[in-house]
Amino acid sequence: MTHAGYVAAGWIGAGVLIGGYAVTLVRRGRRLARQVPPGERRWS
Amino acid sequence: MEPIVHFRAAVALLGRFPALAGIDLDVMRGEIVLLRGPNGAGKTTVLRACAGLVPVVRGEATVLGHDLRRNAAGVRRRVALLGHASALYDELTVADNVTFWGRACRARPDDIAAALQLVGLDGRLRDVRVGRLSAGQRRRAALACLLARRPELWLLDEPHADLDHEARDLLDRLIRQAVDQGATVIMSSHDLDRALALAHRIVTLDAGMTADQRAAGAGPGTPAEALRGDGEATSETTAEVSHVA
Amino acid sequence: MWRDAALVAGRDLRIEARSRVTVHQVAPFALLVLVLFAFALDPARSILERATPGLYWITVLFSALLALSRSAALDETAGARDALRLSGLDPSGVFVGKSLAVAAELVVLEVLLGVGVIVLYGAEPAGVGLLAATCLAATVAVAATGTLYGALVSGLRVRETLLPLLLLPVLAPVLIGATRAFEAALGRAPADGWPWCGLLAAFAVLYSVAGALAYGTLLEGS
Amino acid sequence: MTTTLPPRPAPGAARDEADAARPATTASPATRVLGAAALVATALLVLYGLVISPADREMADSVRLMYIHVPAATYLYVGCFFTTVASAMWLRRRTPGWDALAEAGAEIALVFSIITLGTGSLWGRPTWGTYWTWDARLTSTAVLTAMLVGYLALRRLELDPAARSTRAAVLGLLLVPNVIVVNRSVEWWRSLHQGSTLVKLDPSIEGTMLVALMVGFVAFGLIFAWLMVHRFRIAWLDQKADGLDLEAALAARRAESRAPTAPETEVTP
Numbered sequence: 001m002t003h004a005g006y007v008a009a010g011w012i013g014a015g016v017l018i019g020g021y022a023v024t025l026v027r028r029g030r031r032l033a034r035q036v037p038p039g040e041r042r043w044s
Numbered sequence: 045m046e047p048i049v050h051f052r053a054a055v056a057l058l059g060r061f062p063a064l065a066g067i068d069l070d071v072m073r074g075e076i077v078l079l080r081g082p083n084g085a086g087k088t089t090v091l092r093a094c095a096g097l098v099p100v101v102r103g104e105a106t107v108l109g110h111d112l113r114r115n116a117a118g119v120r121r122r123v124a125l126l127g128h129a130s131a132l133y134d135e136l137t138v139a140d141n142v143t144f145w146g147r148a149c150r151a152r153p154d155d156i157a158a159a160l161q162l163v164g165l166d167g168r169l170r171d172v173r174v175g176r177l178s179a180g181q182r183r184r185a186a187l188a189c190l191l192a193r194r195p196e197l198w199l200l201d202e203p204h205a206d207l208d209h210e211a212r213d214l215l216d217r218l219i220r221q222a223v224d225q226g227a228t229v230i231m232s233s234h235d236l237d238r239a240l241a242l243a244h245r246i247v248t249l250d251a252g253m254t255a256d257q258r259a260a261g262a263g264p265g266t267p268a269e270a271l272r273g274d275g276e277a278t279s280e281t282t283a284e285v286s287h288v289a
Numbered sequence: 290m291w292r293d294a295a296l297v298a299g300r301d302l303r304i305e306a307r308s309r310v311t312v313h314q315v316a317p318f319a320l321l322v323l324v325l326f327a328f329a330l331d332p333a334r335s336i337l338e339r340a341t342p343g344l345y346w347i348t349v350l351f352s353a354l355l356a357l358s359r360s361a362a363l364d365e366t367a368g369a370r371d372a373l374r375l376s377g378l379d380p381s382g383v384f385v386g387k388s389l390a391v392a393a394e395l396v397v398l399e400v401l402l403g404v405g406v407i408v409l410y411g412a413e414p415a416g417v418g419l420l421a422a423t424c425l426a427a428t429v430a431v432a433a434t435g436t437l438y439g440a441l442v443s444g445l446r447v448r449e450t451l452l453p454l455l456l457l458p459v460l461a462p463v464l465i466g467a468t469r470a471f472e473a474a475l476g477r478a479p480a481d482g483w484p485w486c487g488l489l490a491a492f493a494v495l496y497s498v499a500g501a502l503a504y505g506t507l508l509e510g511s
Numbered sequence: 512m513t514t515t516l517p518p519r520p521a522p523g524a525a526r527d528e529a530d531a532a533r534p535a536t537t538a539s540p541a542t543r544v545l546g547a548a549a550l551v552a553t554a555l556l557v558l559y560g561l562v563i564s565p566a567d568r569e570m571a572d573s574v575r576l577m578y579i580h581v582p583a584a585t586y587l588y589v590g591c592f593f594t595t596v597a598s599a600m601w602l603r604r605r606t607p608g609w610d611a612l613a614e615a616g617a618e619i620a621l622v623f624s625i626i627t628l629g630t631g632s633l634w635g636r637p638t639w640g641t642y643w644t645w646d647a648r649l650t651s652t653a654v655l656t657a658m659l660v661g662y663l664a665l666r667r668l669e670l671d672p673a674a675r676s677t678r679a680a681v682l683g684l685l686l687v688p689n690v691i692v693v694n695r696s697v698e699w700w701r702s703l704h705q706g707s708t709l710v711k712l713d714p715s716i717e718g719t720m721l722v723a724l725m726v727g728f729v730a731f732g733l734i735f736a737w738l739m740v741h742r743f744r745i746a747w748l749d750q751k752a753d754g755l756d757l758e759a760a761l762a763a764r765r766a767e768s769r770a771p772t773a774p775e776t777e778v779t780p
Contacts, residue, residue: 003573003637010576010630011561014583017733021622026739029537030556032748041537043747059671063765064756097371099673117509121377124699128366133300135307144300146374148293173307189547251768319614441678445668454664454684458657459689462696488696497689503681506602508679 046253048073048095048197052101054112063163066103066250071230072121074223078239079232081249088127091199095125108196108199110232121149124195126203130186134175138165138185141174146192159191162218179206184213188214197220200231204238212238290382297378297386297482301360302393311356311394319352319398320405327409341412342471343436345402346427352398353391353431354453360391361439361448370443373508378504384436392432399424416474420483423470426489430463437500440507463492466477522630527610537744549733557698559723567720573637580630582654582731583623589735590620591655591686594662600684601676610676611746612622613683614666619738621659623731647701651694658689672750 033041049071056064063086077088092098094107096116105112110119124265132141139160150272160166163184167178174185183188183206190198212235219229219242233239240246248256267274305311310357326344330336337344364373364387373383403420406412414420418509438456472480538546560578567574591617601609604716632642632648643649664760715722 003571006633006637007572007575008559010579010633011557012516013629014579014626017622017626018513022738022770024740025738025745026538029650029741029745030535032752035536035575036748039525041522041744055757057673057757058675060760062760062764064760092371095371095375097374117374123375125375126373127368127371129366129371131366131372133304133363135304136300140300140303143462144296145372145376147296148378157410210398251766253763253768255768347716437681441665441682442737444674447668451661451668454621454657455661458654458661458693459685462692465696465700469703489700495692499685499688503684506677507681510674 045072048070048075048108050104050106051090052105054093054100054105055102056089056098056100056105058089060087062102062254063098067249067252068254069247071166071228073228074222075230075244076219076227076229076242078226078246079230079249080246081255084167085249086252087249088201089252091125091127091201091230091232094197094199095123096120109265122195123189123197123199124193125201126186126190126199128205130182131189132174132182132185135173136173138177138188139170142188142192146178149193151192151194155194156210159188162191163188163214169190180208180211181287183207183281184211184214186280187218191218197231198227198229198231200229200233202233202235203231205232216242226246229274236265290379290384293378293382293407294385296391297383297508298389299386301363301387301390304363305390305394305454310359311341311398315355316350316390316398316401317392318355319348319402322348322351323402323405323409327422331489338412341406341410342468344410345406345471346467348400348402349427349447349467350431350457350464352402353435355457356391356398357432357435357456358440358452360387360436360451361443361452364440365443370508371427380508381501383508384433384500385497386506387485388429388497391436392428392465393499395428396479401429409505412475414475415511419470419474419486421480423467423474423486423489426486426493427463427467428494430489430493431460433496433500434459434463437496437503437507440504463489503511525698532564535739537748542728545733545737545740546686549730549737552726552730552733556726558722559719559726563721564719570638573634574720575723576634577629578727579731580627580634581724582632583626584648586731586735587623587627587652587655588621590616590623591659591690591738592616593739594620594683595685595687598680598686601752602684606677607750609733610680610748611750612741613679617659617662617666617683617686619735620658622665622738623735624652624656624659628656636759645701646696647694650701651690651697654693654697655690658686662686680754695752 050067050068051067053063053066053068054064055066067090069090074220079090080085080086084189089098091111093100093105093112093129096107096110096119099116102113107119110116110124112119123220131145133144136144141154142160142165143156146159146172151159153264157166165184165188169181174182177185183203187203200219203215207215216238229242231243245257245259314453323344325339326340327347335367345361364370364383373380392442403414407414435452435456437460438452447452466488470485470489473480473485530538557715560575564575564578566572597609597613598617601613628649630654631646635646635649636643662679665680665682666675669678757772
């Protein structure tokens with residue numbers, strides 16, 4: 001597995017970035033959802 | 045006679061804030077209406093709404109026959125707004141400024157010259173940079189821009205501010221002349237003596253709504269008596285007003 | 290529309306004539322940048338000579354940023370915006386007027402910088418037709434884009450720093466096109482410079498139309 | 512104050528805790544399914560991308576970065592497309608939904624552009640010895656990233672909601688045209704100097720490598736959709752949270768009048 005370092009950096013980097021962004025989205029969603037009355041949320 | 049300005053439960057938004065929260069106001073042609081009320085009551089917003097600069101989202105709002113909810117821009121050419129912030133360019137001379145704003149609204153050159161002459165800026169001050177003028181002189185220049193437009197509806201936001209005694213007399217004279225020629229004036233003012241002497245009617249605003257409307261004796265009686273003479277102090281704000289005046 | 294444009298252009302240029310900001314501040318700044326480039330890249334004939342087109346247009350771009358933010362500042366205050374909306378001036382006329390005023394200032398700047406480059410970097414002017422056409426197209430492109438983006442940021446506290454951030458990526462093609470066209474002209478191969486000039490002209494047209502259409506919406510927006 | 516839940520047809524999956532009270536989150540049954548599918552696809556991608564597909568003859572294992580790079584670049588452009596279309600629709604319809612969609616599209620496009628740039632330069636290092644080969648696609652992606660940063664900065668800095676939406680919409684509308692112009696001119700610029708490096712970037716791929724790339728597209732597609740739904744809902748809540756809707760604002764405004772604050776202290780000169 002040559003260039004393993006570069007491949008690992010790329011994959012792990014992408015994973016961390018997307019994962020981190022997803023977590024912030026969910027947490028921010030929860031915080032905002034609490035402030036808004038249920039009527040406003042047309043989904044869940 | 046159909047009113048020049050007709051607001052019925054009109055709601056106007058500044059961003060998300062409902063500056064006007066259901067205001068009722070009717071102004072007839074040739075009337076001088078004084079808007080009174082604490083800061084933040086919506087006086088400036090009423091004036092800017094009449095000029096079609098603020099979106100009216102609810103209720104009825106027509107000015108000079110234009111429905112503000114559908115086409116607010118239509119009314120702009122026929123009104124003039126004298127606000128706090130004057131749209132004058134410091135680097136340009138008085139003549140340049142008034143000429144620019146005059147020609148911007150298709151005023152004829154002689155209207156512009158007449159406007160300058162009326163406000164007494166056609167002499168030495170004509171070619172002085174606006175940046176070097178005093179607040180009062182800047183206000184006169186802004187007034188000249190308004191005169192050059194020959195508007196049907198004058199919207200004056202505290203016009204007497206910064207003016208010296210002589211300039212205030214000039215302003216009152218110009219307002220009376222314009223009204224005689226069929227113009228209508230709505231103004232907010234903290235200079236009670238002069239405003240009450242001018243106004244045909246006083247509208248007190250509070251929190252974006254009309255709290256009280258009363259005719260003010262526009263006759264020669266001193267403003268204080270005219271007010272106290274009314275007697276029918278309906279809401280407590282009016283009592284306050286008479287006590288203060 | 291053109292009447293209003295002429296009126297606004299006249300106003301802007303008269304303000305510039307009175308305040309002399311471009312002539313007394315932006316132009317010296319531009320020449321100074323040319324000198325700084327020489328400090329940065331040692332003035333051995335080869336480097337500066339080869340990089341002349343690029344350095345020239347980068348300097349023009351940065352000077353344009355100064356001229357554009359000044360032009361945007363004129364119609365910045367709430368009073369000015371209300372007055373413009375009330376004045377019955379056609380918004381696209383205002384846009385075209387302001388763009389023409391900035392374009393005029395930029396042309397003066399470009400001529401001055403042209404002389405500066407010839408003197409400082411020893412560039413021999415060649416293919417002057419292509420040079421002039423490129424300058425014109427690039428100037429209109431920068432002025433139109435800058436005026437539109439100036440309206441986008443007007444009223445914000447941080448508009449001086451936000452305007453370059455928004456403008457420079459969009460103007461990248463102008464920088465590329467103008468530099469390549471100049472390279473072709475100076476390298477005595479003007480034939481392959483004209484397509485780049487075409488790109489600049491297309492860019493200028495795209496943004497002049499977009500600006501004329503969007504300026505009214507932006508004026509009303511806030 | 513009991514929150515009277517409107518009658519909702521319970522979806523197939525038994526959701527006892529959700530029925531009691533609406534969970535305060537932007538998730539929903541749909542996003543949970545979408546999230547699960549995305550996770551499965553990502554697992555498959557890791558499997559194919561790193562284990563099953565062989566190394567490339569010329570570029571050895573660094574080709575595995577392509578399975579992330581190409582899908583990320585694709586969905587970067589999809590995000591920009593959403594932003595431009597949503598901005599155009601907002602300018603025509605002025606409904607807040609489009610404004611929220613435009614914001615969501617741009618932010619997610621920014622995330623994908625960072626991934627595209629990262630994997631692109633990591634890919635360049637072992638293959639051509641430098642992190643930044645000024646390759647046409649990578650360079651125009653960098654310029655696009657700067658545009659996205661500018662767009663999001665404008666949205667964050669403009670406080671007045673009405674102005675923010677209008678200005679962001681005009682900027683968003685110009686996003687795709689700008690991208691096209693930048694790509695064309697950068698492509699043209701690079702072709703002057705050396706044959707397009709495209710051939711080296713996309714070696715002839717077949718067999719499991721092709722499958723890996725396809726799985727990459729599916730996985731990133733699901734991830735993109737999941738992120739978009741959540742980010743859209745956050746923007747939607749943002750609008751609702753920072754601006755009480757008109758009724759509440761009107762009530763608050765009218766309440767001010769019933770209890771006038773400081774009595775009017777008009778000082779007559």
